[in-house]
Amino acid sequence: MSGLVERIKDILVPVVAVVAFFVLWDRSIDWFSVPRHLLPRPGDVLTALWNGYVGGRYWIHFFTTLKQMWYGYLIGCSVALILAAMVAEFRMVERVVQPFVVAFQSMPKVALAPLLIVWFGFGMTSKVVLVALICFFPVFINAVTGFKSASADHLRLYRAFNASRLSIFWNVKLPSAAETIFAGLQIAVVLALIGSVVGEFITARHGLGFLIQASTLSFDVATMFAAIISLSVIGVVSTTVIRLIQARVVHWAERNAAAGTATAAAP
Amino acid sequence: MTDRETHLSIDRLRVVYKTTRGTLEAIRDISLDIREREFVAVLGPSGCGKSTLLNIVSGLLPPSGGSVRMGGQEVSGPRRDVGIVFQAPTLLPWKTVLENVLVPVRTLGLPLETYRPRALDLLRLVGLEGFAQHYPRELSGGMQQRVGIARGLVHDPAVILMDEPFAALDAMTREHMSHELQELWMRERKSILFITHSIPEAVFLADRVVVLGDRPAMVREVVEVPIPRPRRIETMAAPEFAAVANHLRTLFAPVGAGVGAGATARREAAQ
Numbered sequence: 001m002s003g004l005v006e007r008i009k010d011i012l013v014p015v016v017a018v019v020a021f022f023v024l025w026d027r028s029i030d031w032f033s034v035p036r037h038l039l040p041r042p043g044d045v046l047t048a049l050w051n052g053y054v055g056g057r058y059w060i061h062f063f064t065t066l067k068q069m070w071y072g073y074l075i076g077c078s079v080a081l082i083l084a085a086m087v088a089e090f091r092m093v094e095r096v097v098q099p100f101v102v103a104f105q106s107m108p109k110v111a112l113a114p115l116l117i118v119w120f121g122f123g124m125t126s127k128v129v130l131v132a133l134i135c136f137f138p139v140f141i142n143a144v145t146g147f148k149s150a151s152a153d154h155l156r157l158y159r160a161f162n163a164s165r166l167s168i169f170w171n172v173k174l175p176s177a178a179e180t181i182f183a184g185l186q187i188a189v190v191l192a193l194i195g196s197v198v199g200e201f202i203t204a205r206h207g208l209g210f211l212i213q214a215s216t217l218s219f220d221v222a223t224m225f226a227a228i229i230s231l232s233v234i235g236v237v238s239t240t241v242i243r244l245i246q247a248r249v250v251h252w253a254e255r256n257a258a259a260g261t262a263t264a265a266a267p
Numbered sequence: 268m269t270d271r272e273t274h275l276s277i278d279r280l281r282v283v284y285k286t287t288r289g290t291l292e293a294i295r296d297i298s299l300d301i302r303e304r305e306f307v308a309v310l311g312p313s314g315c316g317k318s319t320l321l322n323i324v325s326g327l328l329p330p331s332g333g334s335v336r337m338g339g340q341e342v343s344g345p346r347r348d349v350g351i352v353f354q355a356p357t358l359l360p361w362k363t364v365l366e367n368v369l370v371p372v373r374t375l376g377l378p379l380e381t382y383r384p385r386a387l388d389l390l391r392l393v394g395l396e397g398f399a400q401h402y403p404r405e406l407s408g409g410m411q412q413r414v415g416i417a418r419g420l421v422h423d424p425a426v427i428l429m430d431e432p433f434a435a436l437d438a439m440t441r442e443h444m445s446h447e448l449q450e451l452w453m454r455e456r457k458s459i460l461f462i463t464h465s466i467p468e469a470v471f472l473a474d475r476v477v478v479l480g481d482r483p484a485m486v487r488e489v490v491e492v493p494i495p496r497p498r499r500i501e502t503m504a505a506p507e508f509a510a511v512a513n514h515l516r517t518l519f520a521p522v523g524a525g526v527g528a529g530a531t532a533r534r535e536a537a538q
Binding site for chain 1: 325326327344359361371374
């Protein structure tokens with residue numbers, strides 16, 4: 001009984017909070033007579049979203065940002081994983097790569113955005129490159145740490161059977177690193193969206209970041225809000241996608257949480 | 268001894284480590300022969316180099332001097348006719364119980380169709396029938412170590428090396444596991460080199476107990492255990508069991524501790 005009440009509260013309270021937020025937002029514009037070009041009414045934002053997506057004008061911006069982000073993310077993460085594997089496996093690669101990693105790691109990658117636009121043009125390519133660069137480091141650092149964290153006992157087990165390097169990597173090192181790698185992939189997916197938007201701020205012809213930037217000229221804050229909401233939808237959906245993939249791939253970590261009951265039930 | 272030829276022969280084995288403060292002798296002239304289907308326990312205090320010995324015999328570590336021969340062949344690297352059971356179960360959490368048992372089979376490239384039934388059979392023997400598709404985290408420590416034992420046997424090795432396999436288990440599980448291991452050994456009839464620091468475990472399981480002294484490790488005495496098999500838990504209370512165990516205790520007792528009074532024995536039994 002109380003369980004049901006708690007569950008209803010779990011759903012009801014957040015809904016009430018959000019509705020209250022919008023009502024307060026709307027009312028406070030009247031109470032404090034906020035000018036329309038500073039803060040739109042929730043209704044204005046809703047109208048902008050409706051017109052933008054049903055009218056179709058926003059889709060090109062939405063998909064430009066989405067594509068830039070995911071292309072860059074996939075390229076950056078793939079390169080990071082391959083290079084991390086080589087660094088973890090070959091001491092020589094590590095020696096060569098290390099100084100560059102140290103140099104680039106703490107550098108804010110968005111500072112490269114103007115340069116990348118000079119090199120790769122105003123279109124999507126420059127943003128994809130920027131996103132890839134931003135995504136590279138968290139995944140690379142986490143993957144190297146993960147590969148090196150493989151248990152000495154597991155390695156000894158495989159070496160005792162004369163396992164090949166590839167077999168050890170595939171059966172021991174990669175699964176050992178999986179959780180750490182996914183932590184990096186989670187960080188990178190958020191950074192990818194930031195990179196895409198920052199790139200568009202500088203110069204672009206399309207994209208949600210471009211839309212925000214363009215709206216400043218006409219003080220069209222309702223469109224800005226609509227674009228920001230679109231971005232947060234992309235962000236939430238993207239992190240959820242990565243989390244779902246993680247749950248499928250690193251399934252043994254999931255089982256770990258449920259292991260308590262299974263162990264207790266075992267004879 | 269006519270039909271039981273020497274299977275594993277360790278001859279004047281030496282291990283010397285080079286450290287910053289000079290050389291450290293870990294193992295001094297250990298010689299030991301294990302006959303086919305013999306169960307030999309190596310007994311020594313913790314940190315006396317027992318695990319180093321096992322690493323050399325398994326071919327994971329080269330000796331500084333002396334040799335290890337198996338079936339007449341010099342051991343120079345990991346071999347496929349050796350099975351290893353580690354101190355910790357060392358199961359891969361991302362593989363099912365069955366896949367963990369099959370690790371040696373897959374790694375050695377043996378045919379799955381012959382060894383999969385054997386793996387399932389071994390799991391049944393160690394009492395884990397029905398757990399093949401479970402993941403290690405769903406198993407208790409004792410069950411995990413049973414999987415480790417099945418894995419050590421799956422590729423049908425001639426010699427099995429066991430590195431304090433029950434050390435991490437609680438006392439009751441430990442006794443039970445010793446009993447199970449004896450049954451398994453009587454069925455499978457492998458040569459076993461069993462490393463332990465538990466006197467009752469060594470006496471219960473072994474045909475011969477090799478007593479090591481520490482720093483550097485060397486053979487102090489080889490004690491025969493003339494207790495008929497199958498040995499049962501009750502055997503541990505038998506006078507011949509106590510005789511062997513007490514003799515082993517005297518070897519480890521500090522000088523002048525008065526072992527005749529049984530003080531050491533009682534103290535150890537209480538542990």
